[in-house]
Structures are given as structure tokens and as C-alpha cells.
Amino acid sequence: MTTELRPALPATAVRAWRSPWLLFALRRLGRFAISLWVLVTASFLMIHLVPGDPVRAALGMNAPASVVRARRELLGLDDPLPVQYWHYLQGLVHGDLGVSVSSNESVASVIGQRLPATAQLAVLAFLLVLLIAVPLGVTMAVATRGGRRRGGELGFAVSAVVLAAIPEFLLAVALVYLFAVNLHWFPVAGQQGPLSFVLPVVALAVGPAAVLARIVRVEMLAVLGQDFVRTARAKRLRPRRIYLRHALPNAVTATLTLAGLMLTSMVAGTILVENVFAWPGLGAKIVSSILAKDYPMVQGIVLVYGVGVLLVNLVVDVLLGVLDPRSTIREA
Amino acid sequence: MRRLRALLRTPLGVCAVVLLLLVLALAVAAPLVWGAQATAVDTDAIQQGPSGAHLLGTDALGRDLFARTLVATRLSIGLALLAMLIGVTVGTLLGTAPAVLPRRAGRVIVAVVNIAVAFPGLLLALFFAVVFGVGTTGAVLAIGFATAPGFARVAQTLSASVAGRDYVAAARIAGVGRLRVLVRHVLPNIAEPLVVNATIGAGAALLSFAGLSFLGIGVQAPSYDWGRLLGDGLNRIYTNPAAALGPGVAVVVAGLAFNLCGETIAAALGHRTPLRRLLSRTSAPAAPVPAGADDTDPVLRVEGLSVRFPTAVGWAEPVRGVTFTLGAGEAVGVVGESGSGKSLTALAAARLIERPGVVAADRLEFAGRPLLSAPERELRTLLGTSLAMVFQDPTTSFNPTRRIGRQLAEVAQEHQGLGRRGALARAVERLAQVRVPAPAKRAHQYPHEFSGGMRQRAMIGMGLMGTPRLIIADEPTTALDVTVQRQVLRLLDQVRRDTAAAVLLISHDIAVVTQTCDRVLVMYAGRIVEDLPAAELTERARHPYTRALLAVVPDLAADRDRPLGVIAGRPPEPTALPAGCAFAQRCRYATDECRSADPQLTPVGDDHRLACWHPVTDSGADTTDARISVEGSR
Numbered sequence: 027m028t029t030e031l032r033p034a035l036p037a038t039a040v041r042a043w044r045s046p047w048l049l050f051a052l053r054r055l056g057r058f059a060i061s062l063w064v065l066v067t068a069s070f071l072m073i074h075l076v077p078g079d080p081v082r083a084a085l086g087m088n089a090p091a092s093v094v095r096a097r098r099e100l101l102g103l104d105d106p107l108p109v110q111y112w113h114y115l116q117g118l119v120h121g122d123l124g125v126s127v128s129s130n131e132s133v134a135s136v137i138g139q140r141l142p143a144t145a146q147l148a149v150l151a152f153l154l155v156l157l158i159a160v161p162l163g164v165t166m167a168v169a170t171r172g173g174r175r176r177g178g179e180l181g182f183a184v185s186a187v188v189l190a191a192i193p194e195f196l197l198a199v200a201l202v203y204l205f206a207v208n209l210h211w212f213p214v215a216g217q218q219g220p221l222s223f224v225l226p227v228v229a230l231a232v233g234p235a236a237v238l239a240r241i242v243r244v245e246m247l248a249v250l251g252q253d254f255v256r257t258a259r260a261k262r263l264r265p266r267r268i269y270l271r272h273a274l275p276n277a278v279t280a281t282l283t284l285a286g287l288m289l290t291s292m293v294a295g296t297i298l299v300e301n302v303f304a305w306p307g308l309g310a311k312i313v314s315s316i317l318a319k320d321y322p323m324v325q326g327i328v329l330v331y332g333v334g335v336l337l338v339n340l341v342v343d344v345l346l347g348v349l350d351p352r353s354t355i356r357e358a
Numbered sequence: 359m360r361r362l363r364a365l366l367r368t369p370l371g372v373c374a375v376v377l378l379l380l381v382l383a384l385a386v387a388a389p390l391v392w393g394a395q396a397t398a399v400d401t402d403a404i405q406q407g408p409s410g411a412h413l414l415g416t417d418a419l420g421r422d423l424f425a426r427t428l429v430a431t432r433l434s435i436g437l438a439l440l441a442m443l444i445g446v447t448v449g450t451l452l453g454t455a456p457a458v459l460p461r462r463a464g465r466v467i468v469a470v471v472n473i474a475v476a477f478p479g480l481l482l483a484l485f486f487a488v489v490f491g492v493g494t495t496g497a498v499l500a501i502g503f504a505t506a507p508g509f510a511r512v513a514q515t516l517s518a519s520v521a522g523r524d525y526v527a528a529a530r531i532a533g534v535g536r537l538r539v540l541v542r543h544v545l546p547n548i549a550e551p552l553v554v555n556a557t558i559g560a561g562a563a564l565l566s567f568a569g570l571s572f573l574g575i576g577v578q579a580p581s582y583d584w585g586r587l588l589g590d591g592l593n594r595i596y597t598n599p600a601a602a603l604g605p606g607v608a609v610v611v612a613g614l615a616f617n618l619c620g621e622t623i624a625a626a627l628g629h630r631t632p633l634r635r636l637l638s639r640t641s642a643p644a645a646p647v648p649a650g651a652d653d654t655d656p657v658l659r660v661e662g663l664s665v666r667f668p669t670a671v672g673w674a675e676p677v678r679g680v681t682f683t684l685g686a687g688e689a690v691g692v693v694g695e696s697g698s699g700k701s702l703t704a705l706a707a708a709r710l711i712e713r714p715g716v717v718a719a720d721r722l723e724f725a726g727r728p729l730l731s732a733p734e735r736e737l738r739t740l741l742g743t744s745l746a747m748v749f750q751d752p753t754t755s756f757n758p759t760r761r762i763g764r765q766l767a768e769v770a771q772e773h774q775g776l777g778r779r780g781a782l783a784r785a786v787e788r789l790a791q792v793r794v795p796a797p798a799k800r801a802h803q804y805p806h807e808f809s810g811g812m813r814q815r816a817m818i819g820m821g822l823m824g825t826p827r828l829i830i831a832d833e834p835t836t837a838l839d840v841t842v843q844r845q846v847l848r849l850l851d852q853v854r855r856d857t858a859a860a861v862l863l864i865s866h867d868i869a870v871v872t873q874t875c876d877r878v879l880v881m882y883a884g885r886i887v888e889d890l891p892a893a894e895l896t897e898r899a900r901h902p903y904t905r906a907l908l909a910v911v912p913d914l915a916a917d918r919d920r921p922l923g924v925i926a927g928r929p930p931e932p933t934a935l936p937a938g939c940a941f942a943q944r945c946r947y948a949t950d951e952c953r954s955a956d957p958q959l960t961p962v963g964d965d966h967r968l969a970c971w972h973p974v975t976d977s978g979a980d981t982t983d984a985r986i987s988v989e990g991s992r
């Protein structure tokens with residue numbers, strides 16, 4: 027949509043220029059806040075949606091009734107729901123996520139210990155995805171334009187589909203078998219030194235990289251067919267400049283939304299991969315906590331993952347706004 | 359039926375269907391055939407590796423893992439389909455509910471769906487797995503609910519698009535209730551894409567289920583699905599890797615079968631554009647061009663220019679042997695209906711036709727340099743500084759993500775070695791020259807902040823960054839409204855006078871061309887059919903097509919706001935040209951000679967070339983020639 031600025035009115039023009047950005051920022055922050063509230067409420071309700079008594083479930087059938095009662099009291103589960111909700115929110119504000127039912131540890135401190143390992147994994151994997159997908163997608167787009175190299179295009183598409191269909195935990199298993207068990211190049215499990223990162227990061231990155239490379243190629247081809255690329259060619263710019271400076275930014279804006287989705291699903295993917303590699307992160311912990319019915323711990327970790335996802339979305343939104351000036355104005 | 363045929367059209371589709379049928383057959387048959395074997399405990403063969411008797415080895419109770427993997431097909435597929443069914447049902451309900459519910463409730467649902475969609479499926483699945491409890495039932499519900507928001511979003515988008523259609527609006531106006539509209543009109547129309555999405559989703563659900571079972575949250579012993587087998591196998595990856603890899607392969611193959619089926623149906627039903635646009639690929643190999651500028655030095659010399667494109671039925675040749683020259687400072691207009699090849703001629707002359715288009719010419723020279731034989735690299739600076747292009751739609755012809763100033767400055771940076779700052783200064787100067795107000799500020803704005811006319815001026819300014827000897831303007835005013843059209847044309851004229859650049863103006867509007875140009879080339883079906891001075895057009899035009907063009911413009915001075923007249927009939931397809939004159943079908947003067955022999959463009963006097971066997975002789979008399987069938991308006 028076009029915002030028509032009347033010429034020769036510098037003062038109003040400046041104001042009109044600034045306000046869409048402010049509006050944009052407020053809008054995105056508002057969306058973030060609402061999502062956060064929904065997330066917090068959902069994680070609070072989770073423990074109450076569990077059928078039966080969560081404490082009884084966690085402590086087992088044989089636990090004496092007095093112990094169960096004491097623990098319920100400690101967790102404040104006997105208070106009216108609104109009061110509990112209020113206490114929960116208060117705790118969150120102070121960084122208090124409650125206490126593990128099974129081990130009595132503070133949930134926040136367990137998360138504090140384990141979060142870095144998970145975050146490192148996710149960030150490294152995402153960087154690897156970008157490093158593979160963007161150059162590969164652009165190269166394939168340029169190489170297969172105008173129906174050239176049909177075979178290459180088909181091979182690329184098929185291998186991308188197949189790679190994308192292999193879930194990360196299966197790939198992880200295959201990688202462990204090949205490179206750890208057979209070739210002894212990398213450790214089988216655990217986090218010891220830089221080498222131990224290789225297999226989990228690769229396992230996480232391959233599928234998303236395949237998907238993203240396809241998307242980059244399609245977007246890039248679409249952009250290369252547009253009028254302004256012809257204009258750039260009419261200016262006789264070097265092909266490299268046309269592809270990287272003119273086409274790529276336009277393809278990236280369209281790709282970024284998907285890349286953001288991908289990053290969030292990679293955050294979830296770490297849960298599976300961590301379990302394959304016995305990675306000392308949140309993913310291993312959440313699964314063991316679910317199996318042990320340690321609900322406060324599950325609640326806390328779900329909240330952390332959720333906030334991570336929301337933050338990724340926020341960053342992507344802001345990046346989109348910066349990269350594609352139209353989107354900001356359009357929405358404002 | 360249509361869907362099935364669409365699916366079977368490609369080899370990939372056939373593969374996908376065969377694979378899917380195999381998987382489904384296995385799901386039905388495997389427990390019957392291998393069921394006993396899969397549960398048979400054999401204490402003599404505990405934890406064996408692969409062998410002839412046990413292809414994937416045995417587990418801790420000596421049960422055959424190959425049989426167990428095959429038998430697990432039923433449970434794995436069944437659970438995935440069940441979860442998908444829940445997901446689609448809940449999702450469709452959530453997605454279409456806003457159309458039925460009161461506005462406020464609808465908005466809440468939309469908002470919640472939008473938030474839920476942002477979270478990855480596995481995270482949602484874990485959340486619901488906690489709520490519904492660990493185990494098979496819990497996992498089915500968890501995956502079902504986790505996929506629901508995605509389907510809700512799809513259903514929402516689809517039903518919104520259907521709701522906009524006429525018959526739905528009509529039903530609503532006729533007083534049909536919302537629920538009825540939803541059930542009778544909306545749901546049937548979104549069913550097909552939903553099913554396609556569900557097919558793809560089933561593959562994803564299969565993988566998610568394997569994931570949950572692998573984590574120990576899904577199927578619990580003694581039941582087993584692929585994920586469960588995989589998790590057990592991983593513990594023994596040192597001793598028997600096949601135990602993990604077997605079920606792993608099964609998961610991938612089955613997932614792929616669903617995915618591919620869905621994708622191929624989607625691709626076959628959606629729009630596929632085989633040739634994205636007619637014009638999209640690099641310039642072409644061409645006939646060698648005799649070098650050396652012998653006589654006077656025209657800016658542009660075109661001889662026997664042709665442009666060809668491959669089509670499904672062979673080569674199409676939308677430009678067939680065009681010959682003309684353009685002197686320094688001369689303004690030549692090219693007119694013709696759309697599809698006459700005028701724009702392609704311009705693009706070919708500018709070396710902007712891309713593969714798969716092929717350009718050939720006996721001679722194509724710009725400023726004395728052959729364009730077709732020289733590699734692009736050598737011509738870059740010459741063309742970049744001396745040949746300016748102005749395209750039809752200024753909205754799409756600027757890069758939306760770059761500031762206007764930078765887009766202009768680029769030319770000077772690339773070809774004239776100016777630095778960033780110097781180039782930008784020149785850009786501002788040029789914007790001022792094309793009368794963009796407040797050019798310094800405007801240079802820092804993005805194209806969408808410019809109005810259409812202003813953008814077109816900036817485009818002309820971009821051509822002025824170098825020292826243009828030729829400006830090719832391809833329908834430069836078609837996308838603009840009338841008052842702006844005049845301004846842009848006046849600006850072009852001004853620029854021509856200031857810079858002494860030649861102008862090649864492409865237009866379907868003969869009035870525009872006669873006002874601005876010295877000479878007019880009339881094109882029809884890829885040929886020039888008449889070439890004469892613009893000033894004498896009305897008096898001396900002799901080609902029946904030119905006369906028809908003039909006839910449908912009632913008065914050259916009239917307002918061009920009204921739709922142009924249309925000449926009866928349509929030009930021939932470039933793939934099916936007649937043997938003789940291409941205009942013969944529509945020409946009232948056509949004879950047998952016309953239909954058998956193709957008239958060539960030949961000089962018929964000073965400054966006048968013509969391709970017609972029977973030129974109209976009563977020149978200038980009646981532009982509303984009764985013998986040419988003419989429709990006044992559309």
C-alpha cells in the first residue's frame with residue numbers, strides 16, 4: 027500500500043515517517059505480551075488439568091497420606107485457584123518457578139544449569155541451517171533459471187524432500203551409528219568439548235536446511251522473475267550484484283518468516299536430539315520429569331521453551347520490519 | 359477422479375501412491391501374517407544380531423525384530439491416522455467457528471489459534487501429553503490437539519477466501535443462516551485442500567508419534583510401535599545397530615509416502631506455471647554479426663531481428679525479421695496491439711531478452727558496437743551508461759527494499775567509478791533534474807513512499823545517471839493516470855531535447871506516439887507493416903491495419919481517458935501464423951494473393967515503408983473507412 031507523502035512539508039513528513047515505526051514496535055510488543063500471558067496461564071493450568079492428584083501421582087501410590095498432604099500444602103495446591111494463580115505470577119516475577127516434587131531442588135536453578143547446553147545446541151544448529159540453506163538455495167535458483175539443468179533441479183528437489191522427511195532423532199541415531207560407533211570420530215553421547223557438538227548439531231540442522239534451501243530457491247526464482255530485477259539488469263549491474271543485492275534481500279524477507287518457524291521447531295527438536303545424545307540440557311530433563319510426573323519441573327521447563335519460542339518470533343518480526351520497510355508501513 | 363488422475367500424472371506421484379498402498383496393505387496384513395512370529399519368545403536366541411533367520415536380529419526375549427517391525431506398521435499408522443483425524447476435526451471446528459459465532463467470541467478463537475500456531479508441534483504435544491497422561495491414549499490426544507491449531511489456521515484462511523465469493527454473499531443476503539452457509543457452501547469448498555493438508559499432516563503425525571514413543575511418552579510396553587522399537591534399539595546400538603535402523607527406515611518410508619502423496623496432489627491441483635513469464639532468462643546465442651560501421655552512425659541499427667521462445671507446440675516467433683534504424687536524437691514510436699511483438703523488439707534491442715528466449719539478427723548495433731556477438735561483460739559499461747530503459751509499471755520496476763537514491767546511485771558506482779557519496783550526490787541532482795520535489799529527502803525514501811508518476815520520473819532520472827544516447831521507453835505511461843501521463847511524456851520530451859538522446863517509445867496508443875515522435879513504426883504479428891513520419895500519419899498511412907488503428911481513435915486530440923477502440927478479430931497466435939499476410943483474416947482488402955504470399959516491407963517513397971499488396975489509396979480521406987469492420991468501444 028502506498029502512503030502518499032505530500033512534498034515540501036519536512037516537519038510532518040518526519041513525524042509521519044517516525045510514527046509507523048513506533049506503532050509497529052508497540053504492536054509487536056503488545057502481541058508478545060499477550061502471547062506471554064496466554065503461555066503463563068496455560069502452564070499454570072497444566073498442573074490443574076492433570077486428572078487426579080498430581081502430588082499423589084508424583085510420590086506414588088505407596089506414599090503415606092500425611093506426606094502427600096504436607097507436599098500439597100507446600101505447593102499451595104489446596105488454596106483457591108485464583109489465589110494459586112496470583113502466587114504463581116508473583117513467584118514468576120521473582121524468578122521463582124517452584125520446587126521439584128521428586129528431588130526438592132529449585133526448578134529455577136535446575137533450569138539455570140541446563141539451559142545453556144540447550145541454547146548452544148539450538149543456536150549453533152540454526153547458524154548451520156542458514157549457512158547451508160541460503161547459499162545452496164540461491165545457487166540452485168541461479169543455476170536452474172529458465173528451465174536450465176532440469177536434472178539438477180529434480181535431484182535437488184528429491185534429495186531435499188527425502189532429507190526433510192528424516193526426523194532429527196532418526197538422523198541422530200544413524201549419525202551415532204556411523205560416526206561414533208563405527209568410525210569413532212565423535213563421542214557417542216554427552217557434552218565434552220567441541221567435538222561432541224558436531225553430531226547433535228548436524229542431526230538438528232540437516233532437515234530444516236533441506237526445507238529452507240528449497241524455499242530459498244523458490245522465493246529466489248520468484249524474485250528473479252520480477253520487474254525490478256529486469257530494471258537491475260537494464261542498469262547492467264554485475265550478475266553477482268543483481269543476485270545478492272537486489273534479489274536476495276527480497277527473497278530473504280519472504281523466507282525469514284519460515285526460518286523463524288523453523289528455528290522454533292528446532293528448539294523443540296533439541297528435546298529429541300538431546301535424548302539421543304544424553305545431552306545435559308533441558309530436553310533430557312523435561313522427558314525424565316514427565317515420566318516421573320514431576321509437574322512443577324515440567325511446568326517450568328515448558329515455560330522456558332515457550333518464552334524462547336516467543337522471543338524468536340519477536341526477533342523475526344522485528345527483523346522483517348527492518349528488512350522490508352513495506353511491511354511496517356502496511357500494518358501501521 | 360480428477361484428484362487421482364492428477365496424482366498419477368507424474369512418475370513421482372505414481373511412486374508415492376504405490377508406496378502408500380504398500381504401507382497401508384502392510385498395516386492390514388502384517389499382524390495376521392507375522393503376528394505369531396512377532397510375539398514368539400525364544401530363550402535360545404536372545405539379543406542376537408542380524409542373521410538369515412532373524413533379518414534384524416532379536417530382542418531381549420528372543421523375539422524376531424523384523425517381524426515386530428512389520429507388525430508395528432498397523433499400530434504406528436493407525437495411531438497416526440487417528441491423531442490426524444482428531445487434529446483435522448478440532449482444527450476445522452476452531453477454524454470455521456469464527457464464521458458462525460458472534461463476532462467477539464470468534465475473535466477470541468482466532469487470537470488463541472494465532473498464538474498457539476506460533477508454538478512448535480512437539481512442544482504442544484508434550485504439553486498435552488502431560489495433561490492427558492503418559493501412554494497411547496494420551497499421546498494420540500496430545501498429537502491430535504497439537505496439530506489442531508495448524509489446521510485451524512488453514513481452515514480459517516480457506517473459509518475466509520470462500521466467504522468472499524459471490525454465491526456465499528448471495529446466500530447470506532438471501533437470509534440463509536450462518537451455520538447453513540457454513541455447512542452448505544463453505545465446508546464443501548474447503549474439504550479438498552483440507553484433505554490434501556491432512557495427507558501431508560498424517561506423515562508428520564507419524565513422525566511425531568514415533569518421537570513420543572521413542573521418548574517413552576507414547577506407546578507403552580507390552581504394545582509396540584516403530585518409535586518404541588527404535589527407542590529400545592538405540593540402547594543396543596553397539597551390539598545390534600539393525601535393531602534401531604530397521605524401524606527407523608520404516609518410519610521414514612511411511613512418512614515419505616504420506617508426504618509425497620499430499621505434495622503431488624497439491625502440486626497437481628494448484629496452479630503450475632510452466633513458463634513463469636515469457637521473458638525470463640539470459641540473452642541468447644545469436645548469428646554472427648558483420649562488424650564495422652560503414653555508413654553514417656545511427657544510434658541503433660536493427661536488421662532482420664527475430665525473437666523466438668520454445669512452447670509446448672514448438673517454437674513461437676513473436677518477432678520475425680524487424681528492420682529499422684534510429685538516428686541520433688531521433689524519436690521513434692512503435693505502435694501495435696498487445697502481442698504484436700513491440701515490447702519484445704525493444705527488449706531484444708536492449709539485450710534484455712532472457713533464456714529460454716532466443717534472439718537472432720542479421721545486424722544489431724548500438725552506437726556502432728555489435729550487441730549480439732560481444733559478450734555481456736564487454737558491453738556492460740557502454741549499455742549501462744548510454745542506454746536507458748523506462749519500463750511500463752514504475753511500481754514494480756523499483757526494488758522495494760532499497761532506497762530510491764541508492765538505486766539511482768548504483769549506476770554511477772558500477773559504471774563510472776564514483777564512490778558511495780559522490781554517486782548519491784549525483785542521484786539527488788538527477789532527481790532534481792526530473793523535477794522530483796525535495797530530491798535530497800526523497801532520495802532517502804523507499805519506492806512505496808513515491809507516487810506512481812513520481813516513480814516514473816525517478817526511473818527516467820535513473821536513465822540520466824549516465825549519458826544516455828538512447829532511451830527505450832516501454833509503455834511508460836500505461837500504468838499512470840491521464841494528467842500524470844502528460845507530465846511524464848513532457849518530461850521525456852524535455853530530456854530528449856536536453857541530452858540529444860534518441861528515444862524509442864513503445865505504446866499501444868497511437869495518439870501518444872504521434873504526439874511525441876518523429877517517426878512511427880506500426881507492428882503487427884511480429885513484423886513492421888508500415889514506417890512513416892509521425893506528422894504525416896493521418897494523411898499518408900496506407901496500410902489497412904494502420905488505417906484501422908487510426909479509425910478506432912476518433913480524434914487524436916480527444917481525451918485518452920476513455921477506453922481505446924478495438925479492431926474486430928484477433929491477431930494470429932505466434933505459433934499458428936498464416937502463409938500469406940498475417941492481417942489477411944481481419945483485412946477487408948484481402949485477396950487470394952494476400953492469403954498465399956507474404957508482403958515484404960518495401961520503400962514506397964520518401965521516409966515511407968510499407969508491407970501490403972493492396973495499399974489503401976484514398977489517403978487521408980476517411981479515417982472511418984466503412985470497409986474496415988470496426989468496433990467503436992469494448
Ligand code: SF4
Pocket residue numbers: 901902903939940941942943945946947948949952957969970971972973
Ligand atoms: S496484404 Fe492484403 S491482407 Fe495484408 S494488409 Fe494488405 S491488403 Fe490486407
